[in-house]
Amino acid sequence: MGKLGLGLAVGCAVASCAIAAVMVGRRVRSRRRWWRVVRAVDEFEEAALTPVGRLKQVVDAMAVEMHAGLASEGGSKLKMLLTFVDSLPDGSESGIYYALHVGGTYFRILRIQLGGQKSILGHDVERKPIPQHLMTRTSEEFFDFIALSLKEFVERTGNNSQYSQVRGKGLGFTFSFPVKQTSLSSGTLIKWTKGFSIDDMVEKDVVECLQRALSRRGLDINVAALVNDSVGTLAVGHFYDKDTVAAVVIGTGTNACYLERADAVIKCQGLLTTSGGMVINMEWGNFWSSHLPRTSYDIDLDADSHNSNDQGFEKMISGLYLGDIVRRVICKMSLVSDIFGPFSSKLATQFALSTPLMAAMHEDDTPDLSEVAKILEETLDIHDVPLKARKLVVKVCDVVTRRAARLAAAGIVGILKKIGRDGTGGITSGRVKGVKSGKMRRTVVAIEGGLYTSYTVFREYLNEAVAEILGEEIAPYVILKEMEDGSGIGAALLAASNSARSVDTVQVL
Numbered sequence: 001m002g003k004l005g006l007g008l009a010v011g012c013a014v015a016s017c018a019i020a021a022v023m024v025g026r027r028v029r030s031r032r033r034w035w036r037v038v039r040a041v042d043e044f045e046e047a048a049l050t051p052v053g054r055l056k057q058v059v060d061a062m063a064v065e066m067h068a069g070l071a072s073e074g075g076s077k078l079k080m081l082l083t084f085v086d087s088l089p090d091g092s093e094s095g096i097y098y099a100l101h102v103g104g105t106y107f108r109i110l111r112i113q114l115g116g117q118k119s120i121l122g123h124d125v126e127r128k129p130i131p132q133h134l135m136t137r138t139s140e141e142f143f144d145f146i147a148l149s150l151k152e153f154v155e156r157t158g159n160n161s162q163y164s165q166v167r168g169k170g171l172g173f174t175f176s177f178p179v180k181q182t183s184l185s186s187g188t189l190i191k192w193t194k195g196f197s198i199d200d201m202v203e204k205d206v207v208e209c210l211q212r213a214l215s216r217r218g219l220d221i222n223v224a225a226l227v228n229d230s231v232g233t234l235a236v237g238h239f240y241d242k243d244t245v246a247a248v249v250i251g252t253g254t255n256a257c258y259l260e261r262a263d264a265v266i267k268c269q270g271l272l273t274t275s276g277g278m279v280i281n282m283e284w285g286n287f288w289s290s291h292l293p294r295t296s297y298d299i300d301l302d303a304d305s306h307n308s309n310d311q312g313f314e315k316m317i318s319g320l321y322l323g324d325i326v327r328r329v330i331c332k333m334s335l336v337s338d339i340f341g342p343f344s345s346k347l348a349t350q351f352a353l354s355t356p357l358m359a360a361m362h363e364d365d366t367p368d369l370s371e372v373a374k375i376l377e378e379t380l381d382i383h384d385v386p387l388k389a390r391k392l393v394v395k396v397c398d399v400v401t402r403r404a405a406r407l408a409a410a411g412i413v414g415i416l417k418k419i420g421r422d423g424t425g426g427i428t429s430g431r432v433k434g435v436k437s438g439k440m441r442r443t444v445v446a447i448e449g450g451l452y453t454s455y456t457v458f459r460e461y462l463n464e465a466v467a468e469i470l471g472e473e474i475a476p477y478v479i480l481k482e483m484e485d486g487s488g489i490g491a492a493l494l495a496a497s498n499s500a501r502s503v504d505t506v507q508v509l
């Protein structure tokens with residue numbers, strides 16, 4: 001080989017080495033970036049862990065806070081509101097009743113025909129989305145929309161004779177926000193949640209506002225029962241099964257209520273009820289405990305919300321927020337690497353990923369996760385995501401859903417603990433007892449809301465966690481029953497049982 005040949009050979013070797021070095025360098029950098037993404041997801045998973053030991057701490061904290069909320073006004077972040085429902089429907093109710101349900105993304109109108117003997121002979125429901133702009137305007141515009149919708153519904157579904165049956169009678173009104181009730185059919189709004197903020201409504205009597213709108217539309221119907229959706233769910237649960245003692249809603253927002261002894265409501269000393277009991281609306285969405293596994297994403301979500309430092313439990317559990325937590329984690333993944341390509345501005349948009357879409361990604365069972373790819377593309381403007389990254393997105397959905405379901409499960413067991421239905425000795429004076437005692441009774445918890453009724457993985461995680469916390473000896477006594485449309489039907493049932501009464505069964509002396 002001449003000098004020239006040698007030079008060429010050396011040159012080629014140097015060039016190949018350089019190319020190889022560049023390629024190796026690229027691969028190393030890309031692998032590093034991938035590991036940064038994996039680490040971000042692992043850190044999130046670690047921070048969101050809910051081992052059973054931690055869940056039991058949440059159970060105890062819930063029971064203690066319930067006690068504190070009943071002991072004094074403002075004694076806890078749990079408001080533990082009186083509902084003036086002292087007895088629950090027993091199946092004997094009869095007649096035609098209408099109910100309205102305002103509270104989430106949708107507004108529902110119902111007409112039910114009760115036939116006594118636990119029978120519902122007819123049941124019409126209309127679901128309408130609440131126009132976004134009405135959620136933040138004036139109470140008059142909001143209630144006018146509701147009254148008009150009810151009027152159209154009554155005209156459409158009832159004939160004249162049925163309309164006259166309802167005239168002057170009882171309407172059940174499910175209003176799914178924190179309300180300080182002054183009787184079964186009156187109460188003032190404490191604050192808005194779930195993205196509603198009609199400022200002139202706060203501290204106003206909700207029933208008066210509705211009643212005025214109904215008369216403006218010429219509707220002669222009296223609101224006989226103002227109920228929270230959790231209370232409606234409890235009512236319908238009890239209508240079918242008298243062992244139902246508590247109810248939980250896990251939809252756009254979350255809440256729970258349960259049947260308490262009137263004498264346990266220490267903050268209301270003069271409370272007398274014929275039954276000796278009272279349903280308490282816990283407003284558990286506002287529950288807080290240092291045992292909750294809070295991550296940096298939850299902190300950011302709260303800071304960006306219009307009600308920061310409020311509804312902390314709700315922000316980890318309910319449908320309004322879960323999709324947004326996932327979006328925030330994907331955003332972080334996108335910032336630490338280029339696996340999602342150039343940064344998409346949609347990723348930085350609050351609530352760009354809704355919980356139903358998040359659930360659809362989570363439940364994608366196609367081998368190549370094509371649904372995940374489609375949603376990332378169409379909703380978040382992220383294209384050509386490799387399969388391994390799509391798998392990570394599914395994992396993030398799983399972490400968020402699992403934590404939410406398990407925390408809700410701990411909340412449920414907390415209620416059971418408070419009323420002595422968890423197989424331990426319950427709590428006395430705010431201190432948790434740890435000894436098993438007494439004989440367990442069959443205990444039913446009614447559950448409503450899309451996350452539980454329509455999101456299979458969420459439901460399975462929740463059921464599994466309740467059984468895990470209670471242990472195999474106690475779990476068989478606790479039955480979680482799904483209630484579709486329970487809150488609306490329950491309000492109609494309470495309107496029916498209240499319309500049938502001639503005397504007040506609740507007195508606050």
Ligand code: BGC
Nearest residue numbers: 176177178193249253254255
């Ligand atoms: C409200 C509750 C309601 C729950 C479920 C929460 O945001 O404060 O009153 O029961 O959502 O709809």
